[in-house]
Amino acid sequence: MDRRSFLRAGAFAVTTAAGGTFLIGCAPTTRNSASNATGDPNLPEVAFVTPFQHIINYIDVYVAVQEGFFEQEGLRVKPIGGTGTASSVSQVTAGQGMFGKAASVITAPLILDTGAEIITVGQNDQVSQYSVASDPAKPLNNPSDWQGKTIGVISKGGSTELLLDAMSVTAGLDPANVRKVVTGADVGSLEFLKRGEVDGFITFLGSETALRQRGVELNYLNTDKFAKVPGDSYFVKKSDAQSKGEEITGYLRACRKAYEFTEDKANLDKVLSAMSAFNTVEVSDKELARLKIEAQAKLCKPANGKYLSIDMPAWESALELMRKSGIVKDKNRPLSDIVTSEFVDKV
Structure with a gap:
């Protein structure tokens, strides 16, 4: 779907969420003790919609969840598996979850152009998860290299297509001169390149890690090189930001502890166990899972070493770029309408 269709779909989900039923999957917590299987029942439960x-x-x-960091903050968190960024936004907006996660290229236009009452409170990805992959013999190292060519994106109208367009705009080029086709998010995207159906395709951290593990030689150009736009970040409803500050700060503090725990290679088995409780497939290849976990921790660690810190200069320049490229139509509202460091600064 295109961006407008995506936004309409998100709005429809919000409208129906209050009275409708979501088909969502959630996994149990992974505490070893049966009495702690769902955490302390006396603690308030909040949901995170992926x-x-x-x-x-x-x-x-x-x-x-597994290590009890949320409980230390007086919270009982239920992770709910979403079906797309739109579901994460719509369920949080409708009160079906307190925390959601999305990139600024999605949340900024939703907030500024459609009036979504959400705000970013913590930045997970400090570096883009996405890169333009190409044949090393015909490398794509500049947006000018793919003018008039075909590039594979993960989804039509989604983050990767918007980022690809923004890269062209930054280089002073017309995004309309680039043909985009959907090649998906897994390693199967490589087949489109092998068949000559695309000149390059966008990978995300997981697929890039898997391709590298398989020894596939590709040229990678991270999207940050031309369009530095803050990636996946935690957001909440603005009303919750006004009334549930302690819960938000506690959630972010627990997640920061978890990142620090994950970063320590001595904890790998425990980290794999935590993931396995929610999706065994993700850790079925232990070596690949290890590589993904290490890459994720590195990608999320900011220069100051404090996980979830918000890079305000990056957000400011990104908003300017999104306006210039047409991703955001609004020209006047302030940056503070889409992101705040109030809570993470208290961690």
């Missing part, structure tokens, strides 16, 4: 199922990208939450 953008997509249960994968290593959200490892901080699974580790925080």
Whole structure:
């Protein structure tokens, strides 16, 4: 779907969420004790709605559940596997979850152009998860290299297509001169390149890690090189930001502890166990899972070493770029309408 269709779909989900039923999957917590299987029942339960199922990208939450970091903050967190970024946004907006996760390229236009009452409170990805992969013999190292060519994106109208367009705009080029086709998010995207159907395709951290593990030689150009736009970040309803500050700060503190725990290679088995409780497939190949976990921790660690810190200069320049590229139509509302460091600064 295109961006407008995506936004309409999100709005429809919000409208129906209050009275409808979501088909969502959630996994049990992974505490070893049966009495703690769902955490302390006396603690308030809040839900985190993932953008997509249960994968290593959200490892901080699974580790925080298993290691009791949320309970230390007086919270009982239920991770809910979403069916797409739209579901994460719509369920949080409708009160079906307190925390969601999405990139700024999605949340900014939703907030500024459609009036979504959400705000980002913690930045997970400090570096883009996405890269343009190409044949090393015909490398794509600049947006000018793919003008008039075909590039594979993960989904039509989603983050990767918007980022690809923004890269062209940054280079002073017309995104319309690039043909985009959907090649998906897994290693199967490589087949499109092998068959000559695309000149390059966008990978995300998981598929890039898997391709590298298989020894596939590709040229990778991270999207940050031309369009530095903050990636997946935690968001909440603005009303919750006003009334549930302690819970938000506690959630972020627990997730930061989980990232620090995950970063320690001595904890690998426990981290794998935390992921396995929600999705055994993600850790069926232990070596690949290890590589993904290490890459995820590295990608999420900011220069100051404090996980979930918000890079405000990056958000400011990203908003300017999104306006310039047409991703965001609004020209006047302030950055503070889409992101705040109020809570993570208290961690």
